[in-house]
Structures are given as structure tokens and as C-alpha cells.
Amino acid sequence: MISPYTGWTREHWADLADRLLLSARRHASPSHARVSFPGEPGGYGPDVDALEGFARTFLAAGFRVAGEGGRDPLGLMEWYADGLAAGTDPHHPDRWVRLDEHGQAKVEAASIALVLHLTRPWLWDRLPPRVREQVVDYLAPAVGSGYPPINWVWFQIVVEQFLASVGGPYAQEDIDAGLALAESFEREDGWYADGAERAYDHYAGWALHFYPVLWREMAGLPPDPRHLARLERFLDDAVHLVGADGSPLVQGRSLAYRFAAAAPFWVGARAGAGSPGLLRRAASGIVRHFAERGAPDENGILSLGWHGPYRAIAQDYSGPGSPYWAAKGLFGLALPADHPVWTAVEEPLPVERGDFARVVRAPGWLVSGTRADGVVRVVNHGTDHSHPGSGLADAPLYARLGYSTATFPLLAGDPLDQSVVVLDEEGRASHRTGFDAGPVRVLPSGTLVGSSRWRARWGEQGPGPDHGYSRAGAPMRDGPEVEVVSVVRGAWEVRLARLTGQARRLRMGGWPAPEGGPATRVAGGPGLGESGTEVAATPLGERTLVPWCATPGEAEPGRWYAAALLLGDGGRPPVIGEGKITWPDGTIDDVPEPETATFPGLSK
Incomplete structure (x- = not known):
């Protein structure tokens, strides 16, 4: 049996992603540019909420198609291409909040850029020239813009690296300064702090270790041995922080992102850091923990909460689309079915040994x-x-x-x-x-x-x-x-x-x-x-x-x-x-x- 501890295989993960994506369609505008999940608006308003709904489910769609080598029976790329066309059109009634209008758009732009990179043969390369120009224009305000000196530096790096890869505007000095700042977050034993403070939480894994591996791929650079060594050492600690029931450590902000906590294990597998069977055991345990406890719910919706809805755990800025950053935990689907992380037999977590x-x-x-x-x-x-x-x-x-x-x-x-x-x-x-x-x-x-x-x-x-x-x-x-x-x-x-x-x-x-x-x-x-x-x-x-x-x-x-x-x-x-x-x-x-x-x- 390939999954003796969780029972979850790649098919379970794919079914979960498809359920989330098909449910999201029921809450989309006719243009597909806005995905407005039910619930009270977040602190940034319904326009930001709708952008989050698009960008964060787009992550799941991109991982799904990339791991299948372009096979797309649900027509995900076509569906999201329609949304890209409308959302980046400054004259469309469903146009997105721009990066120079609201800071949260800088976060969502990074997800959009990352998926456009991962699915380039099946989406970007097939977009009409006009839509490509609109996307570049939409992302361009990242260049030279100010970003908070925390994990957000990676959002600017990822967006500008994508712009560079498609002939758009970018500033190498922005990328270099962001990389230098990200290096300053390094701490002992492969950990990163989320900025200059003693800020340690799940962002260490689902952001600060996640993006360096993918940025180097976007830039056409070989893996950095320093990053890989840090990632492997961090993962050795991270697998010790998962309970036998799959619960991640309940600590730090943004807990409504739930199984995004699986992201560092998948990026470790992509980078060849750590044991594939142990990494999948940790990731599958986390997602199964939530899937068996009401997240997503019977309608395929991820609420603001932990297992079920619980608004008090969210931050002021969180809205109905925010929990879909959980899609980062689905990154394993970007790895093909014959990848070692999917073919290895699960190994026990440290707490199970x-x-x-x-x-x-x-x-x-x-x-x-x-x-x-x-x-x-x-x-x-x-x-x-x-x-x-x-x-x-x-x-x-x-x-x-x-x-x-x-x-x-x-x-x-x-x-x-x-x-x-x-x-x-x-x-x-x-x-x-x-x-x-x-x-x-x-x-x-x-x-x-x-x-x-x-x-x-x-x-x-x-x-x-x-x-x-x-x-x-x-x-x-x-x-x-x-x-x-x-x-x-x-x-x-x-x-x-x-x-x-x-x-x-x-x-x-x-x-x-x-x-x-x-x-x-x-x-x-x-x-x-x-x-x-x-x-x-x-x-x-x-x-x-x-x-x-x-x-x-x-x-x-x-x-x-x-x-x-x-x-x-x-x-x-x-x-x-x-x-x-x-x-x-x-x-x-x-x-x-x-x-x-x-x-x-x-x-x-």
C-alpha cells in the first residue's frame, strides 16, 4: 500500500482540487474575472475579495494543469483565460483593482504571475496579443513600487521576474534589492523570520521557503545550494511540528489558510530536499485533517475558520476569498504522477515513530x-x-x-x-x-x-x-x-x-x-x-x-x-x-x- 498512514493518493488530491475549482465557478461573474464567495466582505472591500477569489483559485487551477502536462478536461485554462482578459481590461466593468490602487493587489499579482509561468505553453502562449499586453500593463506597477519589508518582497520579485521573461518592464535593481532583503531574514538552522522582528510562523514555510525555489526556475537559474541546504534543514524541523492526526501547529496568523501549511513539503519534493515518502505523509496528513473536519464544507467552500467557520481567527483584512491561499498546499499537484513524491511509500511522521x-x-x-x-x-x-x-x-x-x-x-x-x-x-x-x-x-x-x-x-x-x-x-x-x-x-x-x-x-x-x-x-x-x-x-x-x-x-x-x-x-x-x-x-x-x-x- 503506497499510503499506509493517510490512505491519500494523488487521485484524492486531484479530486479535492477539482471540487474547489468547480465550486468556485458557481460564485464567479459572467466574465470569470471576479470570484465572490458568500460571506461578509473583508476589511479591504468586495473588489479585493473578488480579486482574491480569482487569483487564489487560479493557483489551484495552474498546479492542476501543470502537473498533468497540459491535460485539462475541466477546461481550466480557457475558463481562467476569460477572467484574465476581463480583469486586466481597464475598461471592463469587472476589471481588477490595480497594484497602484490597493496594496493587496500586489499579493494577488504574484499568484497570477506564478501560474502564468507554470502553465505558459497552455495559457500565456495562447492568449491573444491584446490580452498579453493588458496583463503586462496590469503587472507593470510592481516595478519601482514599495513593498513591506517582510515576505511581500517575494511578491515583487516573482512579478518582475515574470515580466522580464515575457519582455515586459522590470527593474533588476528591484529584484536584487528584494533578494538581499530576503537573505537578511535568514536565521539559525534553515529558518527565516518574516522580517526584522521575532516573527516565526507558517510564513516561514509557505512563503519564505516556497518562493526561492520557484523564482530560480522562473529566472532560468540552477538551484542554489544555500537555499536547498536551508530548506532541507528547515523541513527536518517542520515534519516534527505535524501531529499524528495531521494537524499543523496552531500558532501564528493566517491560520484560515489551513492546508497551505503543506506547501513547504511539496516545494521540498520539487527541489529534491528531504525524503519523498515522509514529505507526502506530512502534506497528505495536513490536507486530510481538514478535509475530514469540514474544510471544504458540503458546498465545496473554504470558509474563514479552522475546521468550520470561525471568523475570530481571521485578520481584519480577511474576506471570503482569503482562505483560498490554502491552494498553495495543493502545489504537489504541479508535480507529475511519476514524480518520486507520488510513487514513494509514505513514511511515519516523527511523532508516529x-x-x-x-x-x-x-x-x-x-x-x-x-x-x-x-x-x-x-x-x-x-x-x-x-x-x-x-x-x-x-x-x-x-x-x-x-x-x-x-x-x-x-x-x-x-x-x-x-x-x-x-x-x-x-x-x-x-x-x-x-x-x-x-x-x-x-x-x-x-x-x-x-x-x-x-x-x-x-x-x-x-x-x-x-x-x-x-x-x-x-x-x-x-x-x-x-x-x-x-x-x-x-x-x-x-x-x-x-x-x-x-x-x-x-x-x-x-x-x-x-x-x-x-x-x-x-x-x-x-x-x-x-x-x-x-x-x-x-x-x-x-x-x-x-x-x-x-x-x-x-x-x-x-x-x-x-x-x-x-x-x-x-x-x-x-x-x-x-x-x-x-x-x-x-x-x-x-x-x-x-x-x-x-x-x-x-x-x-
């Missing part, structure tokens, strides 16, 4: 997978989509102390889940964004250790559009310094915390597990005598349980408080005492001292 413990240095993550329940957990001491000392309110999808493949962070309110907070006089919880990150490491026993330290602050997210990360607002109120050390083994974390200076009440929050899901528990040590469980709603369950423990009164400054936090089946809790931690499996570790020399931004 056995328990593992791993540090991922760039984002500052302690990663623990347990075979018994198939859950992957990340304890976070390096990512907040900000920078040291920024002192902003926390973004729930970045600044929590933990993320997993089986839990969803609470999206509203002050920090509760996966947090160490200081409570003010009104019981409001403090924030940690702008923390100083300590090292992440593996002890000789295989136990993981990481730490961070910050100035507790109270305040709110600032005004302005919500793009999923922290926004500056009114000045935050400062509190005491907080220092946290995490010691992780299997399903358990021993969390040590202390305050310095001002005495305040201290609270530790545990994993936000959906009722009926993996067990969640917090066992407070001496001094953490209060405890409880809050119930909240998340995309994984209307009843999500968040256990917590706290000091009954003010915490003693300088004193270490310890709690054991569980997600999954961990047996009895670890025993903490006399400078030792005794784990359920009998392993004994010394309680690690925090490496305070790594916290230059705070006084001792």
Missing part, C-alpha cells in the same frame, strides 16, 4: 512529541512577533508560552492560557511581549530547558487594523520583572517563575484543551495554593478548559514558584524537590539555574 524532544533555536521553541497521543507541543521562549524591549500587549497567536497541534489559544481577553502573569489590583493579567529570550537546550537526559525574562506590563492592543500581531497603543503600565524557566519532558512541563522587586499576585495558566480532547492539568507547587479551571470557546470546542494556579496573595519577590503542566496522557506528575525533578519515567534532572547573563535588557 516514537516520543521525541527537540529544540528549534530560531523561534526559541522546546518541541515535545508523544507517540501515545500523537500530540506535538511547543513551549515558546523566543517568538512574540516583536523585538526585545518593545513592551506591547500580547498577540495571542505569538506570545503565549505554549502552542500545540491539539489546542487553540484563547483569542480574546488578557493572557490566561499558557501564561505566567502578574495580577494588578483589579485582577487584570500582565503581558510579556518584548521579553528577553534565554537559550533553549537539551540536557544529557534528553529533557528540554528554555527561559525568558520580561517586565510585566498592563494595557491594551492599540487601535488600527488587526493583522494578527501586536499593535502599539496607549502607554503600558509597568510592573515587576518576571523570570520563567521551562523544563519539558514528554507530556509534562515543569514551569518555574519568580518576580523581582515589587510584590504582586502571580498566576500560571495551562493548556487550553477542548473538552473531550487531551487531558489538561496544572499542579501547583508550594505557594501556589489557589487553582481553578476557566471555560472558554475556541475553534476546537465551545467548551475549552484552561486550568490555572496562583498565589493566594502577593508572591514573595525573588522566590521561585513551580508548577507542573500537562497536555495529554502523562501519568502521575513529576516530583519537584531539593533541587531535583523526578519525572514519571524515573528520570531525575537537576533543577536548572536560569542563565541570567543572557538577559541584558533587564536589571537583576
Whole structure:
């Protein structure tokens, strides 16, 4: 059996793509230029929504036809050629928002350019000269234009490289500057940050590793050994971040793109980086995870949500067409049926082979997978989509102390889940964004250790559009310094915390597990005598349980408080005492001292 773990073959993928594409036609304008899915308009308005609907489904159509060597029984190229003709015609009533009218058009233009490259013999080469001229004119405002210094630099590179390949206007200095900026995003072990901040999320894979491979193909250049080495190393971490049930790590913005998380595994296969059977296992697991849980729905629609609709996980700019960036996860269909990634037998994910413990240095993550329940957990001491000392309110999808493949962070309110907070006089919880990150490491026993330290602050997210990360607002109120050390083994974390200076009440929050899901528990040590469980709603369950423990009164400054936090089946809790931690499996570790020399931004 070629797919012993997922049961998914290339035919399953093709059927999913066809279902999405045929459903999209039902929501298209007569010219095919606009695809307007049902739902409330996004923050950029219905014109942008309709452009996204076209461009993002165009990705799926292009991958489908490219992988079939031009065979096109659904007439996809003809259908989208009609839309190109109308959308790029400045006088057509269905014309698209232009790149110099709205920034989001710069994003969608890159998808259009990429598909025109991948399907050139069957689409671009057959377009009438007038339509080719219109397409070039539509894309031309990318030249010399400003793009945000994040993953967007690749959108300009891809568009201008396509223009260069068809004799259109382009500026080599734009491409060279974009490539240099993209190189500046490189971090340890093959990872990229999404810009200058500690911004680590799925964009590392579905954008920052995705486009370099395809850009070099567009430019007619051989593979870059540096990029391939980074991609292979990144993929070694990435396969460890997929749960046995196929769930990708629930962390970071743009989660409504769902199985776009499969994109780096497919681009790795195209580049010859990694084991084909393992890459397909990861990708097929991710797409099956969603397909079996209501995405797409019974009408073939991808809603704004996770499994089903859940508007709160989207950003302000997201509209009904936005989720179709999930089509990037269908990139494997651009690889022909005889490619090794389709003919190799699936291999088990790391979490299916056995328990593992791993540090991922760039984002500052302690990663623990347990075979018994198939859950992957990340304890976070390096990512907040900000920078040291920024002192902003926390973004729930970045600044929590933990993320997993089986839990969803609470999206509203002050920090509760996966947090160490200081409570003010009104019981409001403090924030940690702008923390100083300590090292992440593996002890000789295989136990993981990481730490961070910050100035507790109270305040709110600032005004302005919500793009999923922290926004500056009114000045935050400062509190005491907080220092946290995490010691992780299997399903358990021993969390040590202390305050310095001002005495305040201290609270530790545990994993936000959906009722009926993996067990969640917090066992407070001496001094953490209060405890409880809050119930909240998340995309994984209307009843999500968040256990917590706290000091009954003010915490003693300088004193270490310890709690054991569980997600999954961990047996009895670890025993903490006399400078030792005794784990359920009998392993004994010394309680690690925090490496305070790594916290230059705070006084001792």
C-alpha cells in the first residue's frame, strides 16, 4: 500500500482540487474575472475579495494543469483565460483593482504571475496579443513600487521576474534589492523570520521557503545550494511540528489558510530536499485533517475558520476569498504522477515513530512529541512577533508560552492560557511581549530547558487594523520583572517563575484543551495554593478548559514558584524537590539555574 498512514493518493488530491475549482465557478461573474464567495466582505472591500477569489483559485487551477502536462478536461485554462482578459481590461466593468490602487493587489499579482509561468505553453502562449499586453500593463506597477519589508518582497520579485521573461518592464535593481532583503531574514538552522522582528510562523514555510525555489526556475537559474541546504534543514524541523492526526501547529496568523501549511513539503519534493515518502505523509496528513473536519464544507467552500467557520481567527483584512491561499498546499499537484513524491511509500511522521524532544533555536521553541497521543507541543521562549524591549500587549497567536497541534489559544481577553502573569489590583493579567529570550537546550537526559525574562506590563492592543500581531497603543503600565524557566519532558512541563522587586499576585495558566480532547492539568507547587479551571470557546470546542494556579496573595519577590503542566496522557506528575525533578519515567534532572547573563535588557 503506497499510503499506509493517510490512505491519500494523488487521485484524492486531484479530486479535492477539482471540487474547489468547480465550486468556485458557481460564485464567479459572467466574465470569470471576479470570484465572490458568500460571506461578509473583508476589511479591504468586495473588489479585493473578488480579486482574491480569482487569483487564489487560479493557483489551484495552474498546479492542476501543470502537473498533468497540459491535460485539462475541466477546461481550466480557457475558463481562467476569460477572467484574465476581463480583469486586466481597464475598461471592463469587472476589471481588477490595480497594484497602484490597493496594496493587496500586489499579493494577488504574484499568484497570477506564478501560474502564468507554470502553465505558459497552455495559457500565456495562447492568449491573444491584446490580452498579453493588458496583463503586462496590469503587472507593470510592481516595478519601482514599495513593498513591506517582510515576505511581500517575494511578491515583487516573482512579478518582475515574470515580466522580464515575457519582455515586459522590470527593474533588476528591484529584484536584487528584494533578494538581499530576503537573505537578511535568514536565521539559525534553515529558518527565516518574516522580517526584522521575532516573527516565526507558517510564513516561514509557505512563503519564505516556497518562493526561492520557484523564482530560480522562473529566472532560468540552477538551484542554489544555500537555499536547498536551508530548506532541507528547515523541513527536518517542520515534519516534527505535524501531529499524528495531521494537524499543523496552531500558532501564528493566517491560520484560515489551513492546508497551505503543506506547501513547504511539496516545494521540498520539487527541489529534491528531504525524503519523498515522509514529505507526502506530512502534506497528505495536513490536507486530510481538514478535509475530514469540514474544510471544504458540503458546498465545496473554504470558509474563514479552522475546521468550520470561525471568523475570530481571521485578520481584519480577511474576506471570503482569503482562505483560498490554502491552494498553495495543493502545489504537489504541479508535480507529475511519476514524480518520486507520488510513487514513494509514505513514511511515519516523527511523532508516529516514537516520543521525541527537540529544540528549534530560531523561534526559541522546546518541541515535545508523544507517540501515545500523537500530540506535538511547543513551549515558546523566543517568538512574540516583536523585538526585545518593545513592551506591547500580547498577540495571542505569538506570545503565549505554549502552542500545540491539539489546542487553540484563547483569542480574546488578557493572557490566561499558557501564561505566567502578574495580577494588578483589579485582577487584570500582565503581558510579556518584548521579553528577553534565554537559550533553549537539551540536557544529557534528553529533557528540554528554555527561559525568558520580561517586565510585566498592563494595557491594551492599540487601535488600527488587526493583522494578527501586536499593535502599539496607549502607554503600558509597568510592573515587576518576571523570570520563567521551562523544563519539558514528554507530556509534562515543569514551569518555574519568580518576580523581582515589587510584590504582586502571580498566576500560571495551562493548556487550553477542548473538552473531550487531551487531558489538561496544572499542579501547583508550594505557594501556589489557589487553582481553578476557566471555560472558554475556541475553534476546537465551545467548551475549552484552561486550568490555572496562583498565589493566594502577593508572591514573595525573588522566590521561585513551580508548577507542573500537562497536555495529554502523562501519568502521575513529576516530583519537584531539593533541587531535583523526578519525572514519571524515573528520570531525575537537576533543577536548572536560569542563565541570567543572557538577559541584558533587564536589571537583576
